[in-house]
Amino acid sequence: xxxxxxxxxxxxxxxxxxxxxxxxxxxxxxxxxxxxxxxxxxxxxxxxxxxxxxxxxxxxxxxxxxxxxxxxxxxxxxxxxxxxxxxxxxxxxxxxxxxxxxxxxxxxxxxxxxxxxxxxxxxxxxxxxxxxxxxxxxxxxxxxxxxxxxxxxxxxxxxxxxxxxxxxxxxxxxxxxxxxxxxxxxxxxxxxxxxxxxxxxxxxxxxxxxxxxxxxxxxxxxxxxxxxxxxxxxxxxxxxxxxxxxxxxxxxxxxxxxxxxxx
Amino acid sequence: xxxxxxxxxxxxxxxxxxxxxxxxxxxxxxxxxxxxxxxxxxxxxxxxxxxxxxxxxxxxxxxxxxxxxxxxxxxxxxxxxxxxxxxxxxxxxxxxxxxxxxxxxxxxxxxxxxxxxxxxxxxxxxxxxxxxxxxxxxxxxxxxxxxxxxxxxxxxxxxxxxxxxxxxxxxxxxxxxxxxxxxxxxxxxxxxxxxxxxxxxxxxxxxxxxxxxxxxxxxxxxxxxxxxxxxxxxxxxxxxxxxxxxxxxxxxxxxxxxxxxxxxxxxxxxxxxxxxxxxxxxxxxxxxxxxxxxxxxxxxxxxxxxxxxxxxxxxxxxxxxxxxxxxxxxxxxxxxxxxxxxxxxxxxxxxxxxxxxxxxxxxxxxxxxxxxxxxxxxxxxxx
Numbered sequence: 001x002x003x004x005x006x007x008x009x010x011x012x013x014x015x016x017x018x019x020x021x022x023x024x025x026x027x028x029x030x031x032x033x034x035x036x037x038x039x040x041x042x043x044x045x046x047x048x049x050x051x052x053x054x055x056x057x058x059x060x061x062x063x064x065x066x067x068x069x070x071x072x073x074x075x076x077x078x079x080x081x082x083x084x085x086x087x088x089x090x091x092x093x094x095x096x097x098x099x100x101x102x103x104x105x106x107x108x109x110x111x112x113x114x115x116x117x118x119x120x121x122x123x124x125x126x127x128x129x130x131x132x133x134x135x136x137x138x139x140x141x142x143x144x145x146x147x148x149x150x151x152x153x154x155x156x157x158x159x160x161x162x163x164x165x166x167x168x169x170x171x172x173x174x175x176x177x178x179x180x181x182x183x184x185x186x187x188x189x190x191x192x193x194x195x196x197x198x199x200x201x202x203x204x205x206x207x208x209x210x211x212x213x214x215x216x217x218x219x220x221x222x223x224x225x226x227x228x229x230x231x232x233x234x235x236x237x238x239x240x241x242x243x244x245x246x247x248x249x250x251x252x253x254x255x256x257x258x259x260x261x262x263x
Numbered sequence: 264x265x266x267x268x269x270x271x272x273x274x275x276x277x278x279x280x281x282x283x284x285x286x287x288x289x290x291x292x293x294x295x296x297x298x299x300x301x302x303x304x305x306x307x308x309x310x311x312x313x314x315x316x317x318x319x320x321x322x323x324x325x326x327x328x329x330x331x332x333x334x335x336x337x338x339x340x341x342x343x344x345x346x347x348x349x350x351x352x353x354x355x356x357x358x359x360x361x362x363x364x365x366x367x368x369x370x371x372x373x374x375x376x377x378x379x380x381x382x383x384x385x386x387x388x389x390x391x392x393x394x395x396x397x398x399x400x401x402x403x404x405x406x407x408x409x410x411x412x413x414x415x416x417x418x419x420x421x422x423x424x425x426x427x428x429x430x431x432x433x434x435x436x437x438x439x440x441x442x443x444x445x446x447x448x449x450x451x452x453x454x455x456x457x458x459x460x461x462x463x464x465x466x467x468x469x470x471x472x473x474x475x476x477x478x479x480x481x482x483x484x485x486x487x488x489x490x491x492x493x494x495x496x497x498x499x500x501x502x503x504x505x506x507x508x509x510x511x512x513x514x515x516x517x518x519x520x521x522x523x524x525x526x527x528x529x530x531x532x533x534x535x536x537x538x539x540x541x542x543x544x545x546x547x548x549x550x551x552x553x554x555x556x557x558x559x560x561x562x563x564x565x566x567x568x569x570x571x572x573x574x575x576x577x578x579x580x581x582x583x584x585x586x587x588x589x590x591x592x593x594x595x596x597x598x599x600x601x602x603x604x605x606x607x608x609x610x611x612x613x614x615x616x617x618x619x620x621x622x623x624x625x626x627x628x629x630x631x632x633x634x635x636x637x638x639x640x641x642x643x644x645x646x
Contacts, residue, residue: 043290043342044604122282126605127612208602234608252603 002030002066002092005059006052009088009103011221011242013079018218018239018247019048020072022211025121031065034245035090038125046211047126047234047250056244058087068092068099069121078114092118128250133228133236134201135162139182140193141225141239145216147180152209154178157254161204162229167197171209192223203229206254212237215249265444267495272507273471277479283467286458289437290342291604293561294458295427297441298347298416299397301459302405304442305330306395308461319580327401328408328579334459335414336589339596346415346436346561349402350423354546356498356539357422368394411571412593413564417553425449425550433554435561438470447473448491448547450484482514488547489520489540498543500535520544566593 006012019026019037026039035057037050054060082088082103089102096118103112147169151158155171155178162168166183185195215237219225222239229235234250241247273281309317309330317326338345353361371393378386409416419426427439428449438453439446446454454471477487493510495501505513517523520540568590575581 040605042285042287044288044606045290045602047605047609124611126609128609232608234603234605250605250609252605252608254601255603 001061001063001094002090003059003061004030004035004057004090006056006088006090007058008242009082009086010084011052011244012088013082013084014218014221015050015052015241015247016072016076016079018221019050020076021214021217022046022048022249023072025069025071025119027067027069027121027123029065029067030062032062039123040126041211045208045252046214047128049128049246049248049250050241051245052241053244056242059089064094066092066094069119070099070116071119074116078116081112081114131230131233132200133233134199134203134230135167135228136198137162137167137182137227137229138194138196138224139167139227140195141216141219141222143182143195144225144227145219148209148212148216151178151180152213156209157206158209158212159204159206160227160229160235161202162197162199163202164199201231203231205229205231205235207235207251208254211249211251215251218247218249221247265442265497266448266491267501268507269444269447269491269494272494272511273476275508276511277476280472280475280479282470282472284455284470286468287341289455289458289468291344291602292437293344293346293435294338294455295346295348295417295430295436295439296459297423297427297439297443297446298405299350299402299423300441300443301334301347302327302331302397302401303395304459305334306397306401307392319578323579324401325579325581327397328404328575329581331405331408332412332575332589334461335409335412336592336596338458339414339593342596342602344563345440346417346430347405347409348417348419348423348426348430349406351419351421351426351551354421354498354551356542356546360497368396408571408574411567411574413566413597415561415563417561420553421551422449424451425546426552427451429550429552429554430561445497447471447476448488448496449550450547480511485544485548486514486518488544490514491547492520492540492543493523496543496547498546499539502535503533505532563597565597566590 019039022041023039024042026037029036029038032054034051034053036052038047040047054062078101079088082101083105085106086103087106089104091100091102092098098115098117101114101116103114104110148158151169151171154176155173157171159170160167161170166181168179168181170179171177182195182197184197188194218239221241224240226238227235228238234252237249237251239247305327306316306324309326316324317329319325335345371390375387375390375394378390406416406418417426417430422445424439424441424443424445427436427441428446428451430436431439431451431453438455439451440455440458442456442459450473452473454473456469456471457466458468460466473484477484480487480490482490490507490510492499493501493505493513494507513523513527517526524534568587571590572583572586575586576583
């Protein structure tokens with residue numbers, strides 16, 4: 001038996017909108033600690049990891065660990081039927097092959113039940129080791145979204161470099177090149193507008209902008225985004241989900257292979 | 264060709280060893296492709312209706328070039344790095360099998376003449392497929408084209424499947440793409456079917472994992488090879504009356520062909536005289552393959568645009584616009600191939616969560632349909 005009641009239902013709607021473009025089908029894993037998901041895109045270049053901790057739910061009941069395979073497109077269709085102020089409850093039985101989403105309006109005068117068929121999804125779970133990153137950048141999420149969007153109109157690859165001077169996003173394409181440099185800035189009125197750069201070691205990596213752009217779909221979830229970079233690891237782009245969890249996107253960097261060099 | 268009924272046997276007895284994968288998920292992977300098999304498919308499928316084939320001005324067949332060119336570009340565009348392996352000299356034991364195929368082809372040629380005279384379109388279609396033969400010229404054309412495209416070519420000393428499997432075992436490639444189930448018997452750790460199928464057929468790639476097959480069948484590799492020989496392979500006859508299912512039972516019971524021979528009812532099962540199963544076994548276990556690092560120089564290079572245009576447009580009458588566009592595709596695909604895969608950083612782990620109830624019935628139905636489909640698809644190519 002599984003029953004999760006989320007008062008701020010709009011969070012779940014936003015979560016879905018931020019992963020459904022990257023992944024078609026995925027298993028949601030429920031345990032006593034929380035509601036989570038890990039899934040890769042079909043080309044195994046990007047990974048999304050979602051966690052909503054049990055404390056964030058008004059009511060959280062999960063009798064035994066359960067993995068539910070869902071088509072995210074269909075799930076999003078159903079969640080779009082929920083109002084932004086609605087309370088969403090997710091319900092499933094052990095051994096059942098459906099999941100129910102219940103939407104309650106804040107005034108309790110409307111209750112809607114949507115039942116969705118579950119799928120059997122065979123997916124690999126990747127072990128992600130905790131790592132010390134060379135550089136960590138925290139910045140306003142809409143600023144990051146804007147940069148990715150702007151750069152993708154020029155080129156298809158972004159080079160992110162962190163140095164003493166700041167963080168530089170650059171790209172090159174047929175029509176020309178673009179460089180955007182952000183400097184550390186903590187003297188702002190609102191803490192979420194700050195740009196904080198923690199650099200242990202300078203780092204410079206290339207990434208496909210197409211994926212970065214799909215990560216920025218999570219912008220409505222959080223005012224800030226944290227980008228963690230290490231030269232031999234995938235980048236992590238993290239958005240906090242209220243006080244209850246996070247969405248982390250991992251993206252494998254572009255690499256220059258020896259065998260790709262001209263002979 | 265291949266091992267008789269192995270696909271079905273595995274679908275029934277080791278369903279977890281085969282997985283359907285999306286074509287895109289092979290992004291960034293190096294894959295060894297059995298070239299001879301592909302060329303054969305191209306000759307049958309690409310631009311052929313009845314006895315008409317795609318030809319150049321001189322009347323030479325160009326279906327294989329068209330197929331090889333387009334299909335390889337499709338792989339490259341998906342970020343896959345193919346290595347094509349060509350057959351060398353067939354092993355002695357395969358002579359008999361080849362002679363059989365030769366005579367079948369001769370029969371088909373005769374039937375085809377008959378069908379053309381009778382004007383029976385279906386029969387023309389049927390028999391002309393069977394008369395298709397891959398010649399040395401076809402192979403040489405494809406090798407030349409691939410080298411111009413910057414795709415590595417390996418010329419096996421003997422069987423291409425064996426060489427593919429050896430590349431895979433040595434970790435030079437991620438998997439082996441072929442339609443020939445022999446690849447598993449040669450011990451290719453990952454074997455992919457339908458990778459080279461046209462995208463229009465929308466058939467997912469079927470990935471076989473040898474380690475899992477052995478685990479599920481509870482056999483050792485040696486026993487699996489014996490099972491394949493008993494089921495019927497290219498190198499020797501099998502025992503009449505023993506198919507895959509019986510063979511699996513016998514191997515599980517007795518452990519090897521020798522013990523089976525000691526124990527089975529010889530009245531009921533006719534064991535072929537002079538049965539060279541031991542030689543066949545040796546061919547599977549220690550095939551004649553290249554292992555020398557120098558000869559296996561596998562490198563993907565930039566395409567030679569002028570060379571491709573010269574070969575395809577000037578010599579073989581391809582449309583110049585299409586060829587130049589295709590070359591552009593190869594070039595842009597090369598940039599894309601520098602994208603890394605997550606698996607090179609993070610390793611898969613086992614999940615702890617129990618899946619919500621699996622839908623047993625539709626699931627097994629779907630599996631049955633899938634295996635039927637693969638069987639049908641495979642059968643078409645086995646002719």
